[in-house]
Amino acid sequence: MKNTSPKELKRLTWLSMALLVLSTYLWSQQALFSEIKISSALTIHTALETATIIIFASVFIVCWNAFGNLRKLSSLILAVAFLNAAIFGFFHAISFQGMPGFPGAIDMHKSLSFWLLSRYLISFTLLGLVLQSKDSDISENRSIVSVILGLFATFALTYLVFRFPEILPATYLKDLGQTAFKIHCEMVLVATNALTAILFYRRIRSPDSVNSEGHLKIKRSLLFFAAAMMAISETYFSLYRLPDEIFVVIGHLFQVLAAFAIYRGMVGINIHAPYSGLIQSTHDLQQAADQLLIHKQRLTGVIETAMDGIITIDDQHKIILVNPAAATIFGYAVEDLLGTSIDAVIPMRHRAVHNTHVKQFGERGTTRRKMGTSFDDYYVTGLHANGHEFPIEASISTLMENDKRFYTVIFRDISERKIAKEKLAQYHSELSQLSSALQSIREEERKHIARELHDDLGQLLAALRMDLSLLQRDQSMTEKSRLTVASMDQLLLTSITTLRRIATDLRPRALDEGGLFFALQSLQKEFSQRHGVHCDLIADEEQLVLDDDRSTAIFRIIQESLTNVARHAKAGHVEIHFERAPTTLSLTIRDDGRGIEEGAMNKTRSFGLVGMRERIKALHGEFKVQSTVGKGTQIQIQIPLDQMITNPDN
Numbered sequence: 001m002k003n004t005s006p007k008e009l010k011r012l013t014w015l016s017m018a019l020l021v022l023s024t025y026l027w028s029q030q031a032l033f034s035e036i037k038i039s040s041a042l043t044i045h046t047a048l049e050t051a052t053i054i055i056f057a058s059v060f061i062v063c064w065n066a067f068g069n070l071r072k073l074s075s076l077i078l079a080v081a082f083l084n085a086a087i088f089g090f091f092h093a094i095s096f097q098g099m100p101g102f103p104g105a106i107d108m109h110k111s112l113s114f115w116l117l118s119r120y121l122i123s124f125t126l127l128g129l130v131l132q133s134k135d136s137d138i139s140e141n142r143s144i145v146s147v148i149l150g151l152f153a154t155f156a157l158t159y160l161v162f163r164f165p166e167i168l169p170a171t172y173l174k175d176l177g178q179t180a181f182k183i184h185c186e187m188v189l190v191a192t193n194a195l196t197a198i199l200f201y202r203r204i205r206s207p208d209s210v211n212s213e214g215h216l217k218i219k220r221s222l223l224f225f226a227a228a229m230m231a232i233s234e235t236y237f238s239l240y241r242l243p244d245e246i247f248v249v250i251g252h253l254f255q256v257l258a259a260f261a262i263y264r265g266m267v268g269i270n271i272h273a274p275y276s277g278l279i280q281s282t283h284d285l286q287q288a289a290d291q292l293l294i295h296k297q298r299l300t301g302v303i304e305t306a307m308d309g310i311i312t313i314d315d316q317h318k319i320i321l322v323n324p325a326a327a328t329i330f331g332y333a334v335e336d337l338l339g340t341s342i343d344a345v346i347p348m349r350h351r352a353v354h355n356t357h358v359k360q361f362g363e364r365g366t367t368r369r370k371m372g373t374s375f376d377d378y379y380v381t382g383l384h385a386n387g388h389e390f391p392i393e394a395s396i397s398t399l400m401e402n403d404k405r406f407y408t409v410i411f412r413d414i415s416e417r418k419i420a421k422e423k424l425a426q427y428h429s430e431l432s433q434l435s436s437a438l439q440s441i442r443e444e445e446r447k448h449i450a451r452e453l454h455d456d457l458g459q460l461l462a463a464l465r466m467d468l469s470l471l472q473r474d475q476s477m478t479e480k481s482r483l484t485v486a487s488m489d490q491l492l493l494t495s496i497t498t499l500r501r502i503a504t505d506l507r508p509r510a511l512d513e514g515g516l517f518f519a520l521q522s523l524q525k526e527f528s529q530r531h532g533v534h535c536d537l538i539a540d541e542e543q544l545v546l547d548d549d550r551s552t553a554i555f556r557i558i559q560e561s562l563t564n565v566a567r568h569a570k571a572g573h574v575e576i577h578f579e580r581a582p583t584t585l586s587l588t589i590r591d592d593g594r595g596i597e598e599g600a601m602n603k604t605r606s607f608g609l610v611g612m613r614e615r616i617k618a619l620h621g622e623f624k625v626q627s628t629v630g631k632g633t634q635i636q637i638q639i640p641l642d643q644m645i646t647n648p649d650n
Contacts, residue, residue: 009204009221016197016228019254023232026250030239036246045243048252049093055259056086056122059266064147073136074129076143078266080150081125087154088118091161108243112171112178113161116185119234123192126227126262129218130199177241186238193231200224222265229258312408317342317355320406329392329413331385347383354380358407361396382413391418458499465492516544516551520576523559527574531566539578543585550639553615554587560612561589561635569593569633580641587637596627 026033038044063079092114138146160167171182204220236251303310309326313319319337327334330345337344343351382392394411468489472482511519517539524537546554558576565571571593579586609625612635616623621639 197227226261
């Protein structure tokens with residue numbers, strides 16, 4: 001909404017131009033009009049200055065008090081500026097030449113010093129107002145401190161003017177009139193006010209000119225007129241020589257006109273406009289009431305058709321609002337629940353605790369929260385009309401109205417979800433047990449196959465090689481036969497080596513014969529030789545004295561990790577580090593490879609990591625993988641040593 005009408009701006013512009021033309025004529029006839037003297041000039045000056053002071057004080061009162069504790073930075077600056085300007089104006093008035101207690105020309109210098117301080121403060125405040133682009137809230141305490149600091153600065157300057165008037169160059173000399181310093185100061189004021197008027201005019205004419213947001217509404221067209229009048233008045237004040245000339249009175253009249261325009265632009269629009277628009281306000285009130293009724297009907301429709309249950313209770317825990325979904329969930333009609341206690345839908349054993357929780361929730365000052373602190377605790381228990389209890393997921397909010405607290409609960413029946421969650425947990429437990437059983441069965445099969453390969457097939461191959469050795473000693477064989485037998489011997493040696501490797505991969509004999517430490521040493525050496533990757537095993541044999549289940553699981557985890565390093569990591573160094581405490585065994589496997597890309601660990605086909613997790617879960621341990629692309633991967637495992645391992649085969 002535009003802050004002024006084009007017609008109003010046009011009228012004020014024409015009025016300003018007319019007064020400027022008239023003033024230009026008077027200024028051109030300065031020699032003629034300066035001969036006109038005003039009798040009782042002191043009284044007229046005092047009366048006009050008093051009127052200006054009253055208007056400035058009114059502006060301060062509105063900027064400071066009209067909106068209670070709500071205040072913007074702009075309204076605070078205007079309040080402080082106009083209050084201090086009114087104070088400077090007061091001291092200007094009482095220090096006129098000839099006032100009791102202020103005799104002599106030096107008091108006229110003091111008076112004009114106060115005059116310049118007051119007008120500079122107003123002029124630069126208006127200039128800052130037109131240049132302001134943003135506003136901000138300011139607290140009551142900061143507002144009070146700002147006023148106190150402003151008053152302190154004002155009275156400090158007042159003391160300096162009275163006590164050390166020579167600080168400022170002479171502004172008035174007896175029988176000679178104004179000094180060049182005073183006239184130059186007036187010219188600066190003329191230029192400042194003219195610039196302010198131009199900027200206000202441009203701001204009004206710009207397409208985005210709107211009412212200033214905030215508490216204090218400002219009519220810029222009147223402030224444009226005020227700045228123009230102040231520029232004209234300062235020109236009059238720069239032309240006079242003696243205080244009883246007519247130019248002084250005319251300048252004061254323009255000053256009062258400017259002050260009145262400021263009053264109308266800042267004060268009148270905020271105080272008088274509401275009363276003049278009473279009829280329009282009544283119409284707006286009716287429109288607001290109609291809109292409120294529409295919003296109420298819309299809100300009622302939303303509540304009535306909501307799929308979730310909604311209940312509102314007062315501070316006495318009486319139900320004052322319930323929607324059909326809530327009544328259906330609890331097995332009642334809406335009319336049956338209205339006015340009853342919320343205890344009607346809460347099991348007997350939970351009522352005391354529930355009432356205490358609701359009371360504490362209201363006292364904390366929070367506005368809303370879920371019922372519970374974790375996923376498993378988000379539901380509470382509801383009581384059906386037939387006495388059946390069922391789980392409810394709910395959230396509660398609170399609202400203060402007329403010093404009364406109301407609580408609103410939005411909830412849904414999650415019986416089916418709870419059953420599904422319990423079944424899912426059961427399935428997960430069964431799958432974990434099945435995985436553990438399969439791991440155990442597979443390990444037994446590996447052990448059995450490895451034993452069969454080593455003890456049976458390995459012995460047969462060894463015996464066959466011994467027979468070949470005896471055959472090689474036969475002197476009657478031809479050279480060709482000897483070569484054939486030697487080739488067969490080499491093939492048998494290769495077969496035995498391959499058989500041993502396969503048997504070791506299936507189940508290293510060192511794990512059964514020497515324990516986990518020696519099995520890991522063999523795995524470390526074989527991995528380094530086969531893949532050319534330096535591998536360090538940091539552990540003591542005493543640390544790795546474990547039962548068969550833990551030893552096998554740890555060996556398989558390290559074996560799978562080294563396999564992943566060889567296949568994917570492109571690492572140059574791997575470190576396997578064990579630390580044992582009285583109740584836990586910690587294991588860290590770290591490589592300097594290329595790391596695992598984000599999301600790769602959650603791929604559905606990452607069975608290696610899944611198998612490791614399942615093995616650790618069967619040992620009641622913790623499994624954590626940390627990987628940074630380009631910086632390697634680290635696997636951290638903690639296994640408790642004080643818990644029994646449940647064998648799924650038993």
